[in-house]
Amino acid sequence: MDPVTLTTDRLQLRTFVPADIDEVCAAVQDPEIQRWVPVPSPYARVDAEYFVRRMVADGWRTDTEYTFALRTEEHGPVLGAISLHHPRAGTWEIGFWTAKEHRGRGYTTEAVLGLARWAFTDLACTRLEWRAEVGNVGSRTVAERAGFTIEGVLRSGLLNKEVLRDCWIGALLPSDLDLPCPLPYLPTPA
Secondary structure, three states: OOOOOEEOOOOEEEOOOHHHHHHHHHHOOOHHHHHHOOOOOOOOHHHHHHHHHHHHHHHHHHOOEEEEEEEOOOOOOOOEEEEEEEEEOOEEEEEEEEOHHHOOOOHHHHHHHHHHHHHHHHOOOOEEEEEEEOOOHHHHHHHHHOOOEEEEEEEEEEEEOOEEEEEEEEEEOHHHHOOOOOOOOOOOOO
C-alpha cells in the first residue's frame, strides 16, 4: 500500500520521511521511551535512519506495518509515532510512543482513535490489540482512554531488549466505536 495521511481534529498522521530522522533520534533519547519501547538503547542516529528509511518504508511496501508520525500541522514537530503491525486473521496490533514534551495533552489517545477508525473501515480489521509491559502506566492510560478493554496479563508476552516480559493486553472492537464489523461476532453469554 502507498502511505496515506490521516487527520483527526488536531492531528495529522503521515508516514515518516528522511527529514524526520533528527527529530526521531532526539525524541527517542528519552529514558522512558527506551525503557518501555523495544528500541535500541542507547539510541543513535543510525537507529533513527534505519527506522525511517527501512522499517517504516518496508512496512508500507509489504503491508505488514503502517507507521505514522503525529503532528499538529504539516510541517510541525514530530509529537510521536504510532503504528499498526503484526496483522493476522483480521487482527492488528497498535503501538505508539509520545515525545516527552508532548505528553499529557491527549494527542496520542486522539491518534489511537483515528488510526483505529481507519483500521476498522479501510483495512477490514475485526480486532485491534494493544500490548504493553506490565508497569507501563502511561501506555495503559492511553489505551483505556481510547476505549480498549484490558483483558489480562500475558506471561512472557513481550520481548524487549532480549528479555521476555509480562505484558498487559487489551482490545478494541469496531462495535466499541459504533462501527460495523466485517464479520459477525457472537460474544460469550454473561
